[in-house]
Amino acid sequence: MTNVDTDVALVMAVIRPEKLADTKQALANAGAPSLTVTDVSGRGSQPVMTEQWRGEEYTVDLHQKVKVECVVADAPVDDVVDAIREAAHTGESGDGKIFVLPVADAVQIRTGDSGTDAV
Amino acid sequence: MTNVDTDVALVMAVIRPEKLADTKQALANAGAPSLTVTDVSGRGSQPVMTEQWRGEEYTVDLHQKVKVECVVADAPVDDVVDAIREAAHTGESGDGKIFVLPVADAVQIRTGDSGTDAV
Amino acid sequence: MTNVDTDVALVMAVIRPEKLADTKQALANAGAPSLTVTDVSGRGSQPVMTEQWRGEEYTVDLHQKVKVECVVADAPVDDVVDAIREAAHTGESGDGKIFVLPVADAVQIRTGDSGTDAV
Ligand SMILES: Nc1ncnc2c1ncn2[C@@H]1O[C@H](COP(=O)(O)OP(=O)(O)OP(=O)(O)O)[C@@H](O)[C@H]1O
Ligand SMILES: Nc1ncnc2c1ncn2[C@@H]1O[C@H](COP(=O)(O)OP(=O)(O)OP(=O)(O)O)[C@@H](O)[C@H]1O
Ligand SMILES: Nc1ncnc2c1ncn2[C@@H]1O[C@H](COP(=O)(O)OP(=O)(O)OP(=O)(O)O)[C@@H](O)[C@H]1O
Ligand SMILES: [Mg+2]
Ligand SMILES: [Mg+2]
Ligand SMILES: [Mg+2]
Known part of the structure; x- marks a missing residue:
């Protein structure tokens, strides 16, 4: 049904919003200006953090x-x-x-072109 | 670990909200009514546009x-x-x-069925 | 360009928000605590439902x-x-x-590690 064409790849990055x-x-500098952005939330492998808000402790996971x-x-x-890795890097966890x-x-969709021409 | 079964595919389209x-x-007409929708933003290959708002110029990218x-x-x-391509087409950039x-x-999840039966 | 390494997989689940x-x-119990969460909407294969709101009938699709x-x-x-399937299961449609x-x-991104070490 689908024929995996490894000449096209989806690079999916989860980064800090401020990056x-x-x-x-x-x-854009790397020659790949086209992108789709989604607001998400998540957690990595670091332990759950406890924060304070108006004197109450609560868990941010x-x-x-x-x-x-x-x-x-x-x-x-x-x-x-590499472009994403360098631009999104702070060195801090997260x-x-x-x-x-x-x-x-x-x-x-506009042209109907498919394959590598469509990307 | 995973055995790529090309009988199942994820069709991911980024379209105009009004489409x-x-x-x-x-x-639904094509026999594929099930879908997941996410609000996203993005840009394609067209140049960044400059718009006016309350007399101020700003960049919409x-x-x-x-x-x-x-x-x-x-x-x-x-x-x-093809169903998506036809339904989402206007002929304009974007x-x-x-x-x-x-x-x-x-x-x-409800039945525990897997493979093509689960889609 | 990309070399499909089936030792790494993306498990993508669409579940009830309350689950x-x-x-x-x-x-976390299954040893896979890292995850990314997105608010989405969708429909499965069940027929479209009609609901009432302030006396008006409307369609929830x-x-x-x-x-x-x-x-x-x-x-x-x-x-x-299996962990997701069990945790997200109610037995009801949807x-x-x-x-x-x-x-x-x-x-x-923090370390630059790649491959299975990066997950
Ligand atoms: N294995 C994963 N699967 C899905 N999403 C992930 C995964 N790992 C990280 N993420 C996403 O990336 C975000 C940031 O992850 P994070 O950088 O904290 O990962 P980490 O493994 O804890 O690394 P670090 O030790 O540098 O903090 C998470 O909030 C989550 O959205
Ligand atoms: N290569 C891509 N990777 C990820 N998302 C993309 C890519 N190309 C387009 N998109 C998504 O599709 C949306 C619409 O793209 P668009 O149709 O403008 O692409 P285009 O290449 O500029 O084509 P056109 O010349 O018809 O405008 C973008 O806002 C973005 O969300
Ligand atoms: N084939 C699919 N492609 C993309 N998203 C899907 C697909 N099937 C289901 N979903 C997503 O999962 C959500 C829940 O689907 P749902 O469980 O109702 O599927 P179903 O096939 O109707 O199964 P059930 O008979 O148990 O209701 C949908 O709202 C949609 O977001
Ligand atoms: Mg972390
Ligand atoms: Mg464009
Ligand atoms: Mg259903």
């Missing part, structure tokens, strides 16, 4: 993050991953992750 | 879009892609993209 | 759900899927679905 602007710029998705064909995936998923096909 | 109703109808995800097994992927990703397995 | 807390706990995404490498995918997608690569 979105730099990440968009870095992606999900942190606001931003998901950035870029489907790339022309730009090398490694360059796109910087996020980048995942690369195979994409079997792509279609540009 | 969601037609797209849902088209998917992310546009509101809707992400539609359909995991399909029974309906042919091509029919599902119509969006459709990406097809391989799915290794699916489980219906 | 998120139990699902997070079950994932998209229900609020939560998408949970876990990229896993160390924990067996089957254990992660419990949701779990999809497993192959992941070709992963990078931890």
Whole structure:
């Protein structure tokens, strides 16, 4: 049914919201300006944190993050991953992750183009 | 660990919000009524636009879009892609993209069914 | 370009919002505490429902759900899927679905680690 075409990949990154602007710029510089952004929340492997609010202790187990998705064909995936990794990095816990998923096909709705031309 | 079963695919489309109703109808007509919808924003390859608001110029670089995800097994992927492409099309820049990703397995939580039966 | 490494998988579940807390706990118990959560809406295969609001009949065709995404490498995918399936189950229509997608690569932004070490 689908024929996995490894020339196209979805680079999905979960990053700090305050790093979105730099990440968009870095992606454009890497030749991959197209992207989709989703507000998400999440947690990594660090222990749950306890915070204070109006004198009450409560547990923060999900942190606001931003998901950035870029489907790339022309730009090398490694360059796109490196661009995000550098732009989103602070060195503190919670910087996020980048995942690369195979994409079997792509279609540009306006033109009907498919495959690598559509990305 | 995962055994890529190309009989199941995730069709992920990023479309104009005003095309969601037609797209849902088209998917139902194509035999693939099940879907997940996410509010997203994004940009494609067109240049950044400058807009005016209360006399101020500002840059719009992310546009509101809707992400539609359909995991399909029974309906042919091509029919599902064509249904979205036709329903979401205006011919103007910004119509969006459709990406097809391989799915290794699916489980219906209510029944515990897995594989193509679960989709 | 991407080399599908089936040792890493993305487990994507669409569940009832009220089952998120139990699902997070079950994932932590299964050794897979890291996750990303997105507010979504969707519909499955059941017929569209008609509801009343202030005496007016209207059609509900998209229900609020939560998408949970876990990229896993160390924990067996089957254990992660079972944990979600059990925690999110009510037996009523609308419990949701779990999809497993192959992941070709992963990078931890803080450390730069990649592959299974990054998950
Ligand atoms: N395995 C994973 N699956 C899904 N989402 C993840 C995963 N790991 C991290 N995330 C997402 O990335 C966000 C940031 O993760 P984070 O950087 O804290 O990961 P970590 O493994 O704890 O690394 P660090 O030690 O650098 O904090 C999380 O809030 C979550 O949304
Ligand atoms: N390569 C991509 N990766 C991720 N998301 C994309 C990609 N291309 C487009 N999108 C998403 O689709 C939306 C619409 O894209 P758009 O149709 O403008 O793409 P385009 O390549 O500029 O095509 P067009 O020339 O028809 O405008 C974007 O706002 C973004 O959310
Ligand atoms: N094939 C699919 N593709 C994408 N999302 C899906 C799919 N099936 C279900 N979903 C998502 O899961 C949510 C819950 O689906 P639901 O459990 O109602 O599925 P169903 O097939 O109707 O099963 P049930 O008979 O148990 O109700 C939907 O609102 C939608 O967001
Ligand atoms: Mg962390
Ligand atoms: Mg465009
Ligand atoms: Mg249902």
